[in-house]
Amino acid sequence: MAAITRVLESQQFILGDEIESFEKEVGALLGVREAVSCASGTAALEISLRALGIGSGDEVMTTPYTFVATAGAIAWTGARPVFVDIEPETFNMDPRLLDSALTPKTRAIVPVHLFGCCASMKSILQFAREKRLWVIEDTAQAIGARYDQAAAGTLGDVACFSFFPSKNLGAAGDGGMVVSNDPGLAGRLRLIRNHGSRRKYDHEILGTNSRLDALQAAILRVKLGSLSVWTAKRQERAARYHELFADRGLERHVSLPHAPPGRTHVFNQYVIRCHQRDNLRAFLNARGIPTEIYYPVALHLQPAFSYLGYTQGNFPCAEAASAETLALPVYPELDDERQNAVVGEIAEFYRLQR
Numbered sequence: 001m002a003a004i005t006r007v008l009e010s011q012q013f014i015l016g017d018e019i020e021s022f023e024k025e026v027g028a029l030l031g032v033r034e035a036v037s038c039a040s041g042t043a044a045l046e047i048s049l050r051a052l053g054i055g056s057g058d059e060v061m062t063t064p065y066t067f068v069a070t071a072g073a074i075a076w077t078g079a080r081p082v083f084v085d086i087e088p089e090t091f092n093m094d095p096r097l098l099d100s101a102l103t104p105k106t107r108a109i110v111p112v113h114l115f116g117c118c119a120s121m122k123s124i125l126q127f128a129r130e131k132r133l134w135v136i137e138d139t140a141q142a143i144g145a146r147y148d149q150a151a152a153g154t155l156g157d158v159a160c161f162s163f164f165p166s167k168n169l170g171a172a173g174d175g176g177m178v179v180s181n182d183p184g185l186a187g188r189l190r191l192i193r194n195h196g197s198r199r200k201y202d203h204e205i206l207g208t209n210s211r212l213d214a215l216q217a218a219i220l221r222v223k224l225g226s227l228s229v230w231t232a233k234r235q236e237r238a239a240r241y242h243e244l245f246a247d248r249g250l251e252r253h254v255s256l257p258h259a260p261p262g263r264t265h266v267f268n269q270y271v272i273r274c275h276q277r278d279n280l281r282a283f284l285n286a287r288g289i290p291t292e293i294y295y296p297v298a299l300h301l302q303p304a305f306s307y308l309g310y311t312q313g314n315f316p317c318a319e320a321a322s323a324e325t326l327a328l329p330v331y332p333e334l335d336d337e338r339q340n341a342v343v344g345e346i347a348e349f350y351r352l353q354r
């Protein structure tokens with residue numbers, strides 16, 4: 001409330017000190033030179049692609065198993081999203097499939113660090129370097145995640161964060177951030193998010209209005225101070241889920257998320273694969289346990305992307321995931337009792353199936 005009052009008293013609602021301070025703080029946290037806040041995670045993706053000059057006639061490779069914004073932002077610039085199937089274990093883009101999706105029009109790759117665990121960046125970056133492609137990390141779900149000690153968002157050329165309320169660092173509304181170690185790119189991003197303008201009524205390039213509200217920045221600055229504690233609590237809850245599932249011998253029915261060696265998972269979502277997913281979900285819902293499906297329809301099968309000409313069967317791993325995954329409650333305040341109830345009810349469901 002003090003932070004909100006501070007902004008209201010200042011009457012500085014657009015850009016200004018809160019924004020600059022928040023950008024500095026996020027840059028320092030991630031160990032990255034430039035942080036440019038913007039209106040949302042979706043906007044972060046759009047302005048990054050545009051700042052890299054990507055648009056009509058270009059192709060950009062990404063995963064079909066992600067929130068719609070990842071591919072939507074690509075399409076919105078006029079470029080064509082080209083999907084690459086996922087690794088079943090991490091739900092992230094499978095780098096072994098990049099080569100077969102490459103064409104002379106390919107300009108960039110957008111890997112997504114889904115659920116809070118990094119994609120196989122070593123192979124993706126190596127491929128991108130060889131083929132001279134930009135790498136735009138979609139870090140919307142992965143603030144604080146690490147890959148061989150480096151922070152998610154510092155691996156590619158540019159990275160896009162979201163402060164949508166359900167993310168690990170959530171605003172009281174929409175918000176986003178682009179980070180990069182390239183000052184030239186950051187300069188273009190700052191122009192694009194503010195009508196191509198450095199000085200009022202002087203428009204150097206075509207831009208848009210994609211600024212973060214100072215009120216949101218002030219709220220996010222307060223919450224940023226707790227992020228590492230909240231992340232540790234999510235990780236602790238995830239470890240406890242592993243113990244509870246193992247104790248009950250449920251591994252026959254569900255497979256649990258785990259990060260490959262060298263990757264630190266921040267569990268924006270705790271997503272299991274399970275038998276009879278839809279029946280299990282209905283059973284849990286009837287017992288007051290909320291769950292969610294991320295994502296029930298892979299993007300290549302969404303009507304909005306039908307013009308790309310994909311069909312059922314094109315990305316079998318993404319399609320299997322969309323039929324089998326279930327996100328269980330995970331948040332820093334989740335207590336033992338509620339967590340026990342989640343696993344207890346799942347055990348009960350499978351017991352009744354026998």
Ligand SMILES: *Cc1c(COP(=O)(O)O)cnc(C)c1O
Nearest residue numbers: 040041042067069070140162164
């Ligand atoms: C949330 C999310 C976005 C979009 O962020 P918004 O702030 O909601 O626009 C993009 N990609 C992924 C993977 C997301 O989870």
